Amino acid sequence: MIVTIDGVAASGKSSVASGVARHLGIPYVSSGLLYRAATLLALEAGTDLSDAPALLALLGAAPLRLEPLPEGNRVVLTSTAALHPERDLTADAHTSAVDAGVSAVAQLPEVREWVNAQLRALTPPFVAEGRDMGTAVFPQAQAKFFLMASPRVRALRRVKERPGDLAEVEAALVARDAKDKAQSAPAADAQIIDTGTLDLAGVIAAVLRGLHQPASSDLS
Template identity: 65%
Template sequence: MIVTIDGVAASGKSSVSSGVARALGVPYVSSGLLYRAATLLGLEAALDLHDASGLLVHLLAHSLRLEPLAGGNRIWQGERELTGELHSTRVDAGVSVVAALPEVRGWVDAQLRALPSPFVAEGRDMGTNVFPHAGAKFYLTASPHIRAQRRASERPEDVPAIEAALVRRDALDRVQSAPAPDAVVIDTGPLTLDGVIQTILAELPEGLWSEKQVSGRATPVY
């Protein structure tokens, strides 16, 4: 009762996962928000993002809570909502460093595995490491240029600068971001958002979701 959607940075994982989850009537879980929140807290505390022990101590003292919803995840540190602060250039620049720390990855994985299914989980190693026995696995990819064009519509940077940053990010994420051997790989470049969502829905194994859930599918919007 778990679907994993992994992929490279800016491949559309969050939008696609949200659309699939809404079509199936279940929550989706964004692992990336936990890594981004950990990065933000580390930056605000002026910590060395390479120092796993120091960062983990800080995270345990300032516990984070992920609120998984079909329409979009929210993340909290106590009564403070961090969601709107997590997609910034400075967090982009640091999150790959934080996500590569085994101690932090273990902390994130434990939080994700404690969540009750069913749900759609998106990230970089959901199908390979966190939920290796998931009922269906997908991996999204696209060229750096196409991903940069998409991200440029959301941020003030120009396409060449974003593309260069994505190429660097891909190199940093290569260890964590690889498709599971049994994952369906989807090039999102030539597809619309709805096209990717419908491709995934069509690939879901029969019997993974109840008839009631599948009959409630709706076409997601951008």
């Protein structure tokens, strides 16, 4: 079984996917963590975020490993012996600098295909979260969900996670929504959940209910 949970930035995809996966007793997969790690490596190397060949060369020289662990996903820069030791990139991939650059990286078709290939190599069952899991990556998924909320609600959630000016965070989310629009459209057979009035437990419960309902229904 594959369950996909897509949605806009800061809509709670990772937390919801983790909760649903724990309830089902299967792993969850964070596609965004691979994009974030790729962005982090590019920023550290001074690589142009719009240069797809350079990014792919960087990823080839510094392979990433996504680990869908029960307690949460980790992304690790694998060891290449003489070049560098193995390094956990998970924490460093969640910074404002990465937030600002990840959309540019995720828009590159070549990088998207690289990420998608890593995800398709994983063995089901799992819950996959991201932007286009139910459309481009796992169109065959048995259950698909799309999370949405207003920019203000998402900004409030984000500043609770890490310090930041609410107005600036909200403006950044609006800008990112525009950049991510092509990748963030829900699948035609996805169930849409507006998370604005729900807490985390409520969204997880809505997804679990949705697993037993027909697709293309709105849940709240």
